[in-house]
Amino acid sequence: MKPVLLLVHGWGFDAGFWAPLRAALDGYETVAWDLGFFGAGARPDLPVGRDVVAVGHSFGALWLLHHRPVAWRALVAVNGFGCFTRREDFPQGNAARPLQRMIAQFGAAPGEVVAAFRARCGCAESVPGALNAVALADGLRGLAQWDARPAVVELALCGRTDPLVPEAMSEASFPADVTQWHPGGHLLPVEDPGWCAARLRTFLELLG
DSSP, X not given: XXXXXXXXXXXXXXXXXXXXXXXXXXXXXXXXXXXXXXXXXXXXXXXXXXXXXXXXXXXXXXXXXXXXXSOOSEXXXXXXXXXXXXXXTBTTSBOHHHHHHHHHHHTTOHHHHHHHHHHXXXXXXXXXXXXXXXXXXXXXXXXXXXXXXXXXXXXXXXETTOSSSOHHHHHHHSOGGGEEEESSOSOHHHHOHHXXXXXXXXXHHHHO
């Protein structure tokens, strides 16, 4: 029996982010959790007795590694990371100051911070709904504080021109033998869902 794919989106997005990839993965059952950045969120139950392959995009991969909400058979990171900010033993991470600036500005102008972040990611769509400021603020703190290394994943899909997760950061986060590169940016499941789906299908077939 095929595994069910548990999809977890990144910061500043919602479960609708996965729509293009879910369409491209026709034939596989997917369950998308919503972390509640715009509204209450939702975490539908997973089918009982089925293997789970967790797929996290960006912060979603870090969230999965940090919380480990289910026992998965494999974990796939898409534009992901096990630690976002620079550490003494992780100089490839992002500098803390820009993120601290986002956190400082968020209280006064949450909508502007989210919109600017989405634009930086390459998303031209408007914010999908009413902001859940508490959940978004918690997510920002997670980006600043969580360190889930070693980020043990079975597949990492990375973008060569990702403005949030540069090549060096991806190379330091994941072994070369589980990493596959796309020339695109930070929103690979939206930019090229066909490419992501093809890599996932191959991976799932090999997984058995």
